[in-house]
Amino acid sequence: MNNTIKNAVTLTVSLSAAVIAVNAAAQTEITVATVNNGHMIEMQKLTPIFEKANPDIKVKWVTLEEGVLRQNVTQDIANKSGLYDVMTIGMYEAPIWGERGWLQAVDTSGNYDKADILPSIRDGLSYKGTMYASPFYGESSMVMYRKDLVEAAGMEMNDRDSWDHIRDVAAAVNDPSKGIYGICLRGKAGWGDNMAFMTTMANSFGARWFDENWKPQLESNEWKTAVNFYVNLVNKYGPPGSSSNSFNESLALFNEGKCGMWIDATIAASFVTDPKQSKVADQVGFAQSPISVTEKGANWLWSWALGIPVATKNVDAAQKFVRWATSKEYIQLVGNTNGWAAVPTGTRSSTYANPKFQKAAVFAEAELKAINSANPNDSTLKPSPYVGVQFAAIPEFQAIGTTAGQMVSGALAGSMSVDQALKNANRAADRQMRQAGYY
Template sequence: MKRLMKNTIACAVSAAASMTAFTAFADTEITVATVNNGHMIEMQKLTPAFEEANPGIKVKWVTLEENVLRQNVTQDIANKSGLYDVMTIGMYEAPIWGQRGWLQAVNTSGDYDANDILPSIRDGLSYDGTMYAAPFYGESSMVMYRKDLVKEAGMEINDRDSWEHIRDVAAAVNDPSKGIYGICLRGKAGWGDNMALVTTIANSFGARWFDEEWKPQLESAEWTNAVNFYVDLLSKYGPPGSSSNSFNESLALFNEGKCGMWIDATIAASFVTDPKQSKVADQVGFAQSPISVTEKGANWLWAWSLGIPAATKNADAAQKFVRWATSKEYIELVGETNGWAAVPTGTRASTYANPKFQEAAVFAEAELKAINSANPNDSTLKPSPYVGVQFAAIPEFQAIGTTTGQMISGSLAGSMTVEEALKSANKSADRQMRRARYY
């Protein structure tokens, strides 16, 4: 009898141990790949709130610099490797990858309220009416400037100033002896880095990536004029080493008070007006992006978004995370935790309608105006066959834009002339398009 009891107890202990082991390994771990921007860093800090609300799901983060992220997630999804369960992508990848069957459709059922998402953002992340990535934050581009420096120089900045006027203001406030540079702009090579800005400049100068027959137009007078203007502007009035600067580097310079102006993503407005981050928070003004000969395509449209690869083995958990991170409730959580000026913006109409956000975010009106003015279906002065403002939504563009960005960054660094850079980029683009049999 005693031996029987001992065996029974032993079995019970063994079963309990097995249950404990099963419980320990029962959690579903999802891996989220994201970019190293401020809002994404904050999302990671708030992840315990998701895990608490979804017991049994753990989140592992892989945070990468923008260009590295794009390379990694593109390789992973094309190879169907399944390294990531959720990946941060944008309006370029979502419709193309959705069409190819590489992404799962976002679950927008129930109380998710997809109709609350700004139409231009929602449409840009969809293919054939189905949304293949959910926007974490959306953005356009606009001018952010030091009101005090501009006023001291006897200048003004207004919506849709000419690029020539922007150059004159940059010259007037430029004072390297005091560590102040007239203008900070992206110079780091990348189709979504320097080319996001350069393409909007080129658009406003009347340029286009391709003509109606899909032939590259990078050697056109419009591209040549735009890139020469950009290189000259940054070379004379930008900070040293501009060819290495992207969003984060320029943000740091602006927050330190070293930039008279910065033309970049509207999402930066919440950082440059935050006294905890910016030494010039109370001196920042905003204006719509400059133009040259046209307003078309003068400011970009983008949304850093969360997509779920078709190859994921944790689809249900991934869907729960994406819905949480892109919900109205998440925005409320950030607002109540960090203040309403710090919420991820550019995605939902309800954010801009919220009185708390309106009161806290001095940039709200300018940001929404910029987002609403961007039209991916009509972004060039001359007719063009592609959709997209700062990119052409075709699979070949990633390679074409990357090569062009490298050439232009090289020109900014002084290793080649603008004409040489554009000739080389056009030749490479022509080779890509011929290989893909566009003509």
Template structure:
């Protein structure tokens, strides 16, 4: 029997430990900050699939409520802290941060097939022709309506109806005694709440946030006409307490059969047509957003997307993850595992060309048409200096839009007149722009 000395054994143990340590630390860990919505939670469940395909990369998730996420990633990227290797951002942040050099350009080479990404989505996430965030799912806005109620009232809804026609339909189907309201729209204050809807309305009335010299235009006749129309429409034909309603509240009302029409995010279409969630699932029709004097900017555009901060020390691993999570292959993975009704939509043309998706999503054609019609680089009738449909992609807009949202919500609630609301919003915007040195 061979005898092994304690020294030899100790050396062997030491070498084994060293090899194990080397293996344990050979994988690069990336930290991904994301929002706590359904599609992102589902992506986390597929982490083992990614790590199996890329054993040299481990993924750590930081999942946050939307407001906290925005605050954390903005602070991290501005301070170049490098806490996150991948962060979930949107069309507001991507061009601003890309211009400032805060984000790595997305690697769109080879099999990624960047041309498959819908042009309006790709453009909204780019600065000077370079894409600085990759879209995970995208959305626009459109009309969702009760076909049974509209037909019973002897009315029709078609693509790009006038807002006047929409008001007439709302009046015809409005029946508060039966708990049915003509129209549901966002009223809750916020640049991403009521002002997302309000800005698309204002765009269609010919309004713009700023003129070519960055002077706020909120006291223009176009803004006054749009906000006055909106307040009158919801006051007469909307549900009680509309000034407190945003997406989730309106979704609940529509699914209960209480809204004749609802104009909101295309992402809602899969919910309102799901019999498990909606009492009126078999009666829902879709149409492109209404207009007043122009189609420009009549429906919004947004994409929750993955960006890579310039401060990361793991650029290559981060690029590998972003390319995987926003690829055609990932969409196919979700479709095959969870069903095609569950895939993230609004990003790639190949999704809409897939017969399996077309069969599962009755809203597919209307959603794609809305997304393709939105142009972040040309969203206003009069010339404007900013990129964005329902927002202006400048750092100051978040504060400006939030204040305007509070004023418009106040006008809807009746605590301010429309003129008072817009004057206050314009004064605040003017102060912000002066302080920022725009003029």
């Protein structure tokens, strides 16, 4: 009898071990490449909930600084290396890579509710009506400012203030002796970094990247006026070392109370108004982006989105993850877990219609207004042949914008004049466009 029981126990243990081994072997590991922004980091923290609901899928994360991420995913997808099953990309890459057949179409079937995604965000991630990336969060740009400092200086802020007024407010609140700088702006080189901001500013001065014949226009008077204004503004009233600052550096400065103003992504609003992160959370005001001669293209339109490369061997698992991370249910999960002011925004109409979000997010109205005002199809005062607000949606732009970003960052750091920087950038752009056969 004892031997019978012993054998039965041994058989049960062996079968259990075999089941565990089979389950382990059957588990699919997907690698997700993403940017080191706050909402993405929160997604990583919540991923065990996805894995619990999908025990056959294990998620591995590769988290990178923005510029490095762009390089890595571009190289990976162009070479069809298959290093990543899900990659964080944006409105620039999604339609271009979708057209080239480099991305899987996103599965928007069933209860995913594609119609709930804000039209401008949905269209920007699509090619011929098919979505090739799904938005994790969407954004435009706007002014975030210290109401207490502006009021103490006897100044005021309004939607669509002139750039001259922004300069005057920056001068009035600038007090380096107390560690307070009038304005914080991006300076770090990159087509999606300093040039995202710089292009919107240049747009408002009447500039454009290319004329109707695709000839680069970086040496135009409009570009020279805009970049000179930017360099003078940041060097007079910005923090030291601004040529190295990107989104995260400026966010840290603002949350420490060191910026009178910050013009950047609307997604920052949830961070600067969070008392757990920001020392000035109760003093933040919002305004629509400044203008010079036109409102066209004065604020950008972007989405960090999740795309699936065709080289992946784990399509089904990748689709499940993308659908989960960009769903209404995920937004509900973040709201219930961290509070409704902390949810990823700029993607779904249902978020802005939610009374809990409206109550928690003091920035909701300003953010949605900025997103809805951005028009990638009409972003320049003079006619231009490209789609995009802070970029031109052509494959060559990544190299062109990167070089321009390096030149403008150099001018900000004082290593060359603005005229020389723009001359260098225009020459490089012209060479790139000639080689690509645009003229």
